[in-house]
Amino acid sequence: MTTAQANSAENPYPVRAVAIRVAGWIDKLGSVWVEGQLTQINVRSSTAYMVLRDPAANMSLDISCPRDLVHSAPVKLTEGTQVVVCGKPTFYTVRGSFSLRVNDIRAVGVGELLARIERLRKLLEAEGLFDPRLKRPLPFLPSTIGLITGRASAAEHDVTTVAAARWPAVRFAIRNTAVQGVNAVAQIVEALAELDADPDVDVIVIARGGGSVEDLLPFSDETLCRAIAACTTPVVSAVGHEPDNPLCDLVADVRAATPTDAAKKMVPDAVAELALVKELRHRSAQALRNWVGREQRHLTQLRSRPVLADPLRALTERGDEIERARAAVRRDVQRLVAVESDRIGHLAARLATLGPAATLARGYAVVQTAAGDILRTTAAAPTGTRLRIRVGDGAIGATSTGPTDGAA
Template identity: 70%
Template sequence: MTDAEPGKSPDNPWPVRAVSTRVAKYIDKLGTVWVEGQIAQLNLRPTVAFIMLRDPAADMSLSVVCPRDLVENAPVKLSEGVQVIMHGKLQFHPARGTLSLRVTEIRAVGLGELLERIERLRNLLEAEGLFDPRLKRPLPFLPDTVGLITGRASAAERDVVTVAQSRWPAVRFAIRNTAVQGPNTVPQVVEALRELDADPHVDVIVIARGGGDIDALLPFYDETLCREIAKCTTPVVSAIGHEPDNPMCDLVADLRAATPTDAAKRIVPDAVAELAGVRDLCRRAGRALRNWVHREQHHLDQLRNRPVLAAPLAAISARADEVHRARAAARRDITRLVAAETDRVGHLSARLATLGPAATLARGYAVVQTLPDASHTGRVLRTTADAPAGARLRIRVADGAVTATSDGPEGNPYEAH
């Protein structure tokens, strides 16, 4: 069985010196590089300078070593927060196990180049939709607690707190003091943003600082900070600098305030103005209500003055009189008609009585009828031939009837004459 390759098994490990030597040789093969970053720390020694070069977008740092003369003769005065470009060679120190950049040349990032980078970042964020107005969240009318990120004991903090409390005395603040200039600005502001955004009592977050040149406001053009603002679920107000200043975070924030004072006016209402508005609304509401009551009262008065409501039974009474008159006329007409018909019936009865047989019988006449038998039915005698001898007769007179037997016809009573 052959031994395992060195460093590939626990039975045949590499010593630390072997690993460090190999790492140093590998890094040495990388050659020289150009590196851009922000100076986070600067420590000058008699002959050498130690610099901590930081990448603000990724929160990573790199140790830099260079001659002191190189720092003193740099094209710009080097200090913490300055953006620079360095040329050097990476070196790994096996004794300490550390990596550093041995710098031989330092260049400042020109304003034109810086502005060009800012413009490229602006176009990138705009293309991703971070500036879209539809994504802007509205500010609450009256926030419970205002989160304020600003410099310690700064004029911006004093302006925001003083103006906001003068407008709405009950407003509460959750203040986070951070660096607002230099290499530590972005990580501290991002940490404060995350902390305030996670607080359920904070309804709006304000990032405020005073004005300055582009170098002083450079952290607020940082991509990491802009993306962190876009990720917040709490509305964010950007109040960086003065009116002409327009850092990138202004475009990403939900509201841009021209100054910290303007931000204080935007986040809370003016109690005096609101009370005046409430009083005005109360007056207008009362006036509108009184006018409505007066209109309705006038309308009711008009309705009550109408004849149908002023004397609701008048129409019924008028109709009742008409009904009474119609009934009287109908009764009168019926009485007249009955009287006329009664007279007519009386006249007809008199005529009938006059023409009827009863009246004739009363004057002494009689009606002679044959009594009915098996051979014929009874009939009124009209000739003597109708009453032969032996025929039974019924003689009706005025007060009754009698029966008789016929002896036959007599001689002509008119022959003797």
């Protein structure tokens, strides 16, 4: 191609040239194997037209195949069937559309689905989406429960009936969505976001009954699991029955074995709560009566003690002891005084007996000179010495006539 023939604004390609070039480029891709979910199956006289949808993204491919290929498929092809197809990409120049012309259809086996779910489980677990520390507790009594479930399903009936029977005042914000098939994930994620944004909703329940691995496949979808983990409102997963364990059970804040079990976990039983309140009132009243009785017995014991039964008894006993002690002291003092008085009397009598007065009373006299000196010798009283003679009843004066013969 020369420079003059190069594509430009002055030398544009016609539509047919572009369409032919695109068809040529796509034709070079050859055959490819593609996995997805089937939807919009339309079987005509000789050709079947379907849409192959990516379950993890909002993308799809138009595919076509011979009618016999649909009828001879290893499984019945229905909405939501997971398949692997081999086809050649084709660009139709007349309509300017792209499609995949399929020449082989294979169903994805249960083993392969479980293996993929297990790989996704390990990935989400490594990212911490199953961490128990991220689990939010359920409110004790939610005012409004958001319920995501199939329209007129048994799961909806079980949740609403059991919850209302347990707590009649409970309210529901119900969002009916597809719970299996190609549209389930998108609708559930949309309903989940809507309920999570509602400030009146205290807890969200995702409920559906049991089913096969293929039926429950949307609840192990990565998009739904991440949407549940991103919710700020606590989420309860009630998908399937006890043996079923989709990945949303592990991401949710609470896993319920069945929709009925979810209703029991979300709201308390009014009858049981009233019975518990009655029992607690009885136990508290009994405990109070026991406490009062115990305190009364303790007070009775305290009042029966001598110190409280007769508070003045100790003082009275001590007063009696003091009186007895005073009487004993008084007797001892009196006895001591009497003894000492007798001794003093005896000493006085002895003193009186041995004293000069008693001697004078017996007829003796004491002769003193005028100077008061006791006359002891005759030489001390020469003739003319004035003397004082003391007798038993007084004293007389006398004059010495001198010594006389002692023989007289």
